[in-house]
Amino acid sequence: MISTLTVSLRTGFFVSCLSAFLVFLSISAAHAAPDFSQILEWPYKLQAAATPAMEHITEFHNMLLYIITGIVIFVTALLLFVMVRFNAKANPTPSTTTHNVLLEVLWTVVPVVILIVIAVPSFKLLFFEARNPAPELTIKVTGNQWNWSYEYPDNGELSFTSTYIKDKDLDPTKGQKRLLSTDSPVVVPVDTTIVFEVTASDVIHSFAVPAFGIKIDAVPGRLNSAWARADKTGTYFGQCSEICGVGHGLMPIEIKVVTKDEFAEWVVAQGGSMPAADAVVPEATPVAEAPVELPVPNTDKK
Numbered sequence: 001m002i003s004t005l006t007v008s009l010r011t012g013f014f015v016s017c018l019s020a021f022l023v024f025l026s027i028s029a030a031h032a033a034p035d036f037s038q039i040l041e042w043p044y045k046l047q048a049a050a051t052p053a054m055e056h057i058t059e060f061h062n063m064l065l066y067i068i069t070g071i072v073i074f075v076t077a078l079l080l081f082v083m084v085r086f087n088a089k090a091n092p093t094p095s096t097t098t099h100n101v102l103l104e105v106l107w108t109v110v111p112v113v114i115l116i117v118i119a120v121p122s123f124k125l126l127f128f129e130a131r132n133p134a135p136e137l138t139i140k141v142t143g144n145q146w147n148w149s150y151e152y153p154d155n156g157e158l159s160f161t162s163t164y165i166k167d168k169d170l171d172p173t174k175g176q177k178r179l180l181s182t183d184s185p186v187v188v189p190v191d192t193t194i195v196f197e198v199t200a201s202d203v204i205h206s207f208a209v210p211a212f213g214i215k216i217d218a219v220p221g222r223l224n225s226a227w228a229r230a231d232k233t234g235t236y237f238g239q240c241s242e243i244c245g246v247g248h249g250l251m252p253i254e255i256k257v258v259t260k261d262e263f264a265e266w267v268v269a270q271g272g273s274m275p276a277a278d279a280v281v282p283e284a285t286p287v288a289e290a291p292v293e294l295p296v297p298n299t300d301k302k
């Protein structure tokens with residue numbers, strides 16, 4: 001009697017947990033739908049992609065999720081089977097087998113095949129992210145203890161420093177978010193290839209914007225770069241992702257993707273200038289056509 005009661009209580013508990021989880025999932029899905037750039041509460045998946053790089057990262061992540069789920073289910077099933085079928089009670093006289101050629105070949109070859117299936121798209125993705133296309137806009141990003149400064153060399157040396165907004169100054173009516181919103185967001189145009197040249201002035205920081213699929217170290221004395229081509233307007237947030245001192249948590253990144261016209265207006269309002277429409281933009285040298293030999297320095301003294 002008691003055991004039946006316990007079982008039904010347990011079943012009831014399990015069912016209520018399951019239904020609560022399903023409700024949570026449906027609420028999260030409903031929240032996720034309208035504003036892709038919004039920071040979700042209790043997120044359980046990657047932020048929605050705003051650039052092709054992040055779209056590919058998300059696809060790759062989802063593919064890996066299928067593979068690891070299959071492996072976990074297979075290994076768990078094997079373990080359960082062994083525990084039930086071959087425990088001391090069920091199997092009192094164990095077999096003395098020590099080798100099985102077919103099994104040994106299989107458990108070597110199958111993981112190798114799985115690793116190849118993972119490696120090929122992984123390298124493709126790495127090359128896609130690492131090779132900067134010809135930029136239509138270049139932004140130099142410098143990490144400082146503890147804020148970020150930005151320079152727009154194409155727009156009349158436009159530059160500014162972006163700092164987090166203190167709790168007492170936060171204005172939620174403007175959609176400002178604690179430890180994410182900044183006093184001067186980075187503004188970039190939509191559907192434009194942007195190259196971020198990233199460095200630091202003091203210690204190592206990391207410029208990371210999840211929706212853009214960017215996370216690149218900002219190293220003093222070094223120039224790293226990452227590219228993005230946002231295809232949706234909106235506000236995207238990131239954070240310094242390399243522990244850089246006591247203010248590490250206080251150097252958020254806020255990027256506003258706006259239309260090209262709004263961007264031009266913003267640049268002029270900030271005292272910068274737009275490059276002339278007929279300006280000659282030098283084509284980036286494709287990697288395959290880069291000169292193999294280094295140019296010989298001219299040593300003639302005149």
Ligand SMILES: [Cu+2]
Nearest residue numbers: 205240244248
């Ligand atoms: Cu930092």
